[in-house]
Amino acid sequence: MPAIDGKPLGGRLARLIGAEGPIPLARFMAEANAHYYATRDPLGAEGDFVTAPEVSQMFGELVGLWLSDIWTRAGKPSNAHYVELGPGRGTLAEDALRAMRAVRFEPPIHLVETSPALRQSQAGRLPTARWHDDIDSLPETGPLFVIANEFFDALPIRQIQRGENGWHEVMVDWRDGAFVPVTSGPPLDALIPEMLREAPPGSIVETSPAVESAARGLAERIAEQGGTALIVDYGYVGPATGDTLQAVSRHGYADVFAGPGERDLTAHVDFTVLGRTAKKAGLVVHRPIGQGELLESLGIGARTAALVRAAPHRQTELVAARDRLTADDEMGRLFKATAWLARDWPEPAAF
Ligand code: SAH
Numbered sequence: 001m002p003a004i005d006g007k008p009l010g011g012r013l014a015r016l017i018g019a020e021g022p023i024p025l026a027r028f029m030a031e032a033n034a035h036y037y038a039t040r041d042p043l044g045a046e047g048d049f050v051t052a053p054e055v056s057q058m059f060g061e062l063v064g065l066w067l068s069d070i071w072t073r074a075g076k077p078s079n080a081h082y083v084e085l086g087p088g089r090g091t092l093a094e095d096a097l098r099a100m101r102a103v104r105f106e107p108p109i110h111l112v113e114t115s116p117a118l119r120q121s122q123a124g125r126l127p128t129a130r131w132h133d134d135i136d137s138l139p140e141t142g143p144l145f146v147i148a149n150e151f152f153d154a155l156p157i158r159q160i161q162r163g164e165n166g167w168h169e170v171m172v173d174w175r176d177g178a179f180v181p182v183t184s185g186p187p188l189d190a191l192i193p194e195m196l197r198e199a200p201p202g203s204i205v206e207t208s209p210a211v212e213s214a215a216r217g218l219a220e221r222i223a224e225q226g227g228t229a230l231i232v233d234y235g236y237v238g239p240a241t242g243d244t245l246q247a248v249s250r251h252g253y254a255d256v257f258a259g260p261g262e263r264d265l266t267a268h269v270d271f272t273v274l275g276r277t278a279k280k281a282g283l284v285v286h287r288p289i290g291q292g293e294l295l296e297s298l299g300i301g302a303r304t305a306a307l308v309r310a311a312p313h314r315q316t317e318l319v320a321a322r323d324r325l326t327a328d329d330e331m332g333r334l335f336k337a338t339a340w341l342a343r344d345w346p347e348p349a350a351f
Pocket of ligand 1: 053088118151
């Protein structure tokens with residue numbers, strides 16, 4: 001197991017649990033992902049998983065067109081900023097900014113990224129970018145044009161499970177050489193939406209203070225400064241029960257609790273919570289649509305045809321990429337997009 005400080009994360013967490021008892025699942029997930037992203041570039045065919053911008057340049061280009069369209073109809077504000085949360089290899093930004101340049105929308109680039117390894121690959125593609133550890137340090141004036149693709153799913157979740165006598169926190173214990181989930185602590189029934197409280201024993205409800213606080217911080221900024229956010233992620237429209245925590249390694253599912261820090265832990269995003277948080281901050285929220293629907297309405301069909309005309313030998317590859325991004329049984333339906341706008345900003349395309 002590689003490690004940052006010379007010690008594998010699994011060993012450190014096992015000793016911590018040995019000394020202090022089980023830790024909350026959210027802490028386990030936060031530590032595991034911080035280590036995972038800090039120590040590698042997980043994206044692409046050679047890595048653990050492939051994201052939409054890595055499937056095809058068309059994804060980022062269409063996002064860039066979407067942003068440009070709003071910017072144009074908002075009167076082309078000259079003090080706008082491009083902001084991306086969790087920009088991975090910088091591929092989406094590079095493709096989006098190229099499309100934006102075509103209409104002379106060339107804002108300063110702000111990347112919210114914690115991983116030193118990924119910051120380095122972003123710098124190779126976006127040498128003029130500025131990096132931020134979190135949303136708080138983003139510029140305080142000028143409208144923000146924000147994109148977040150597969151960012152919120154990497155943030156830690158809590159799981160609360162129904163037992164024989166009420167709902168309790170899922171914690172992670174270390175037993176017989178393995179990390180195992182256990183429930184303990186005081187009853188948390190008050191945190192469970194009323195319609196779910198009578199779910200059968202064993203049911204799990206997920207919440208994410210980290211998602212809510214990032215969403216709130218972002219939404220408050222957009223409400224104050226103007227602008228928009230396009231959030232794309234896999235998720236559901238809650239409230240719902242279900243265990244959505246998964247580990248992905250080498251393009252397949254893996255054990256969530258084995259080898260913390262060596263595989264990507266993700267959870268589905270509750271779009272109801274995202275929307276409620278943004279509305280509370282005063283934003284106009286457009287309900288989630290499928291990624292397929294988003295890209296179809298933004299013209300992925302025409303864009304595919306244009307790229308095929310320019311490079312006929314790439315036809316099979318381009319059509320396969322379009323299908324992967326849009327088909328219902330691929331990324332088209334599970335991945336959803338929601339749009340936020342400051343009050344009195346133009347209506348977004350596609351929603
Ligand atoms: N958006 C990219 C990458 C998705 S992977 C794409 O679509 O290809 C998740 C990204 O979020 C990575 O860049 C990861 O380093 C970053 N990330 C994860 N947790 C983060 C956190 N708490 N703060 C900032 N960035 C984070």
